[in-house]
Amino acid sequence: MSDAALAAVFRAASGRIVAALAARFRDLDLAEEAFAEACARAAQAWRTAVPTNPHGWLYRVAERAALDLIRRQTVRGTATLPEPEPEPTPEEVLMADATHIPDERLRLIFVCCHPAIDPQARAALTLRLVCGLTTAEIARAFLLAEPTLAQRLLRAKRKIATAGIAFEVPAPTAWPERLDTVLSTLEIAYAHAHADGGGTGRHADYAAEMLAITATLATMVPDDPGVLALAATLRFAEARRPARVTADGMMIRLSEQDPTQWNAALIEDARRLLARALKRPGRDYRVLQALLHAEWCTRRSLAEPPPWPAILTIYDAMLTVRDDPVTRLNRAVALAAVAGPAAALEDVDALAHAGLADFLPYHATRAGLLHDLALPDAAAQSYRAALALDPGEAERRWLERKLAEVTASGPL
Numbered sequence: 001m002s003d004a005a006l007a008a009v010f011r012a013a014s015g016r017i018v019a020a021l022a023a024r025f026r027d028l029d030l031a032e033e034a035f036a037e038a039c040a041r042a043a044q045a046w047r048t049a050v051p052t053n054p055h056g057w058l059y060r061v062a063e064r065a066a067l068d069l070i071r072r073q074t075v076r077g078t079a080t081l082p083e084p085e086p087e088p089t090p091e092e093v094l095m096a097d098a099t100h101i102p103d104e105r106l107r108l109i110f111v112c113c114h115p116a117i118d119p120q121a122r123a124a125l126t127l128r129l130v131c132g133l134t135t136a137e138i139a140r141a142f143l144l145a146e147p148t149l150a151q152r153l154l155r156a157k158r159k160i161a162t163a164g165i166a167f168e169v170p171a172p173t174a175w176p177e178r179l180d181t182v183l184s185t186l187e188i189a190y191a192h193a194h195a196d197g198g199g200t201g202r203h204a205d206y207a208a209e210m211l212a213i214t215a216t217l218a219t220m221v222p223d224d225p226g227v228l229a230l231a232a233t234l235r236f237a238e239a240r241r242p243a244r245v246t247a248d249g250m251m252i253r254l255s256e257q258d259p260t261q262w263n264a265a266l267i268e269d270a271r272r273l274l275a276r277a278l279k280r281p282g283r284d285y286r287v288l289q290a291l292l293h294a295e296w297c298t299r300r301s302l303a304e305p306p307p308w309p310a311i312l313t314i315y316d317a318m319l320t321v322r323d324d325p326v327t328r329l330n331r332a333v334a335l336a337a338v339a340g341p342a343a344a345l346e347d348v349d350a351l352a353h354a355g356l357a358d359f360l361p362y363h364a365t366r367a368g369l370l371h372d373l374a375l376p377d378a379a380a381q382s383y384r385a386a387l388a389l390d391p392g393e394a395e396r397r398w399l400e401r402k403l404a405e406v407t408a409s410g411p412l
Helices: 003-025 028-045 054-072 090-095 105-112 119-129 135-141 146-163 176-193 206-220 225-239 264-278 285-296 308-321 325-339 341-349 360-372 376-387 393-409
Strands: none
Touching: 003 028, 003 054, 003 105, 003 119, 028 054, 028 119, 028 146, 105 119, 105 146, 105 176, 105 206, 119 135, 119 146, 119 176, 135 146, 135 176, 176 206, 176 225, 206 225, 225 264, 225 285, 264 285, 285 308, 308 325, 325 341, 325 360, 341 360, 360 376, 360 393, 376 393
16 A cells, blocks of 8 residues: 555545544543554554555554553553453454444543633634544634644643543533534534545545534434534535536536536535525524525526525625634625625735735635736745635636736736
8 A cells, every 4th residue: 555545545544533532541641642653563564464454453453552551551550451451363464354433523522612711722622633624724713823722732632631631421401501612523524524626635525524523413402403403504615526526637616617517415414404494593603604605505507696695795794703814714705796806806906914815715816816907926926825825726727827818918
């Protein structure tokens, strides 16, 4: 198995296995260390023979590595240790076909979102442990410096270890104080699932998992508008996946996607969830976000104009609930379609000091506005800034095409 293939298997397995180990041993650092040890052993063992169930193999080996680590930690000599597993045969270790990996991710999400943990670290810790995102990826998602984010993760794990936080889904009475962070985590994880529009990104597997987890939450908390709205949003977004790239793998902007390729069943499922959310009082940010996606999904074909005026109205309402740079940036795209690129560029330039220097959509949006204003030199500079931020393959192809267009349209 190649190094790239190994890395893909490890990424896909990390969230579920780390969650299962953390639930069993109640030690986050131990869970991560044991999984890392299993990956190291796999990197050697799989060069000659790849098990038919790689995830099961990793779980079994990580479980045993965790037990070995506990036994070696003499400072825990008074602790009650889990009963050791029977020594597996070589065939069992190699194949592990019957190994059952308990899916403890939702439990670990609630653990990481405990109110005793600093609010700024809850979602980040969950994304690191449950979703397997790197510290750098999480730092970019939160517009933070990587060392700052690393310190928050370290403090959060120490808090769980010292505060005696139970590794279990709390009673329903305790859900409200954790739920917003849980939803934010799932939202960011899903965003990473389609960070590359072609579905070839390192976290593409998250899409189906986040749909399943939000479905579970909608059953657990059937009357919470935020839960229902996020479940709807993810389904609206996932329904559009078939139309996101060209035949040769280049990104297609939402306004240019062919609605006839969208998944009608997912859209109907999303509409049912949104209808339930709208019956509850209040219009929080997530309900408005779901309405935004629902508005896009009213299009039946490319012959119908994009619903830009309605989209701009919803963004204006979102700013009254949560006024942040990313919402303002997205609003600028709708403003450009309604009022022209000059007005939108003014709003985007006002975000220059809002911590978006390493945020690829900021540079791509600004480049498009400059392009529309016939400013090829400035547009090319912004397209290059976006390309320098390591976009996914589908986005990279689109940005390179746009850069070529502005380069050809005028002197540089």
